[in-house]
Amino acid sequence: MSDANTTPDPDEGIGRRIARKRSARGLTQQGLADRAYVSRSLIQQVETGRKPATPSLVAAVASALHIDPVTLYGQPYRGATMRKDRVHAAIPDIRKALTYVDLAPTLDTPPRPLAELAKTVTEAKRLQQQARHVQLGARLPALIDELTVHAHDTDSPRAWRLLNQTHSLANSLSRRLGYTDLAQLAMERAARSADRSDDPNLPQLVTLSRALLLLTIGAWDPALALLDHAAGHVEQDRPESVTVFGALHLRAAIVAARAGRETEAWGHHGIADDAARRIGPRVRDEYGVQLTAANVDIHGVAVAVELTDFDEAIRRDSRLSLPSSMPADRRAHHEIDVSRALVSTGQHDRALRRIQSAEKTAPQMTWYHPMARETVGRLVDHYRALPEPLRAIQEHMSLS
Incomplete structure (x- = not known):
């Protein structure tokens, strides 16, 4: 669990946080290294800033110290002024909107028609792709509330599908800002709305989110098992389903790389590359998973980075030419x-x-x-x- 009652110091790097948390637990560098299954010299070099704190190391140290990795990252990053802190303004309202499970919220005015809400969901997804966290957060609470009313009142698969997309957006935003508990709640809501959407691919996409949270805490084996299970349940009978299949393997490639399993990581990357080639460039990205040749190439760089094969990452990057549509x-x-x-x-x-x-x-x-x-x-x-x-x-x- 994270230290919810402490405010992280933005000037403090990950290495110094590791040193401070280690000392608070009464551990020597060797003691922490033994618990995290890494070398003492690595702990020493990270704490003194001579080596980077990789996500895999952060996950291992957080597990050894029994804390949430976001504590070592220093998240959520709060600003000293209202302007710098506004990215967090919507979090309480998103949390409130996600509390509704078996009944819908009571709104002051009737919800907008489903067709209008569908357009707003599309706009929200565009804000996510532009990484405009403030603007996305401002729209999400009301959007979740209105679609929750539609879903419960009509039990329409379309309403549940749209609600699922807002749950996924809430999950992504919460995770990016360091609210792990809220991301977990949004993911649970996404799983529920996916089950009622009549779309067999949506539950598999929830697995992408679940694997990402497991990746953060260093639970490599469960994440890979979930992804493998989900990929095996994708019916590759149409191109849109193949994009989901490929996306699951791209996520598995990153998980395996962070776990240090080079052969497995490149194997998953190769399967995703094959899927992208099968569907070609003109398939509509119905699920927003971006299974394109360019995105597969980007993931190739990411796999090399997670494997700490930095020379290979730089070589792969040198061959890239990203399209303007990325x-x-x-x-x-x-x-x-x-x-x-x-x-x-x-x-x-x-x-x-x-x-x-x-x-x-x-x-x-x-x-x-x-x-x-x-x-x-x-x-x-x-x-x-x-x-x-x-x-x-x-x-x-x-x-x-």
Whole structure:
């Protein structure tokens, strides 16, 4: 569980948080290393900032210390002013909207027609792809409330499908901002709405979210088992179903890579690549999983980064040419991954340019992404005189 009553220090990096939490538990570096199944030298180097705190290490240390990984990341990242903290404003209302299970909320006015709400859901999904967290959060609570009323009043599969999409959006936003408990609640609601949607692929997509939460806490085997089970239940009778099948294998590739299982990771990546080639570029992305050749290539870079094969990640990136249609959140995530690889190979100027690109592409995503903040922290430690672009990013993240 996270330390809910403490406010994380934005100036404190992951390594220092690990050291502080370790000391609070009365553990030596060797003691923590033994519990996390890593070397003492790795713990020492991460705590002193000489090596990056990778997501796999954070998961292992959090498990050893019996805390939520978000505690070590320092999430949620709260701003010192109302303007900087506004990304969190919608969280209480989203939490309230998700409390309704067996009955619908009582609204002050009747819900909008389902056709109008469907358009609003499409707009909300676009905001998610643009990583506009503030704007998405502002729309979600009322949208969830109205669709909950429709779903319970009519029991229409279409209403349940639309409600499922809002539950998935709430899950994604909560997870990105570091509200693990709320992401778990949204995922449970998504599983319920998926079951009542008459769409056999939606329950499998819930598995994508479940695997992502398991990935965060380092539960590799359960995550891979769930993904394998879900992929086996996808009827690949139409191209849209094949996109779901491929997306499950892309997620499995990342999980296996973070677990350090190189052969398994590239095996899943290859299956996803084959699925993307089978459906071709013109299939409608009905489920928003982005199973395209470009996204598979991006995941290839991510797999190499998670395996800490940074040279391979940089080589793969050098061969990429991302289409302009690539959603901003995917493009920015890729830039963050590459910046991690570059800073880990001592290419600090190039790493700074890539993190700048991530911020330009999707500012809100970059400011609230733990690995982006960790990379910026390492760049700050490297430069004696901070370049102005780095100083600006540091200020936007409230790390100064």
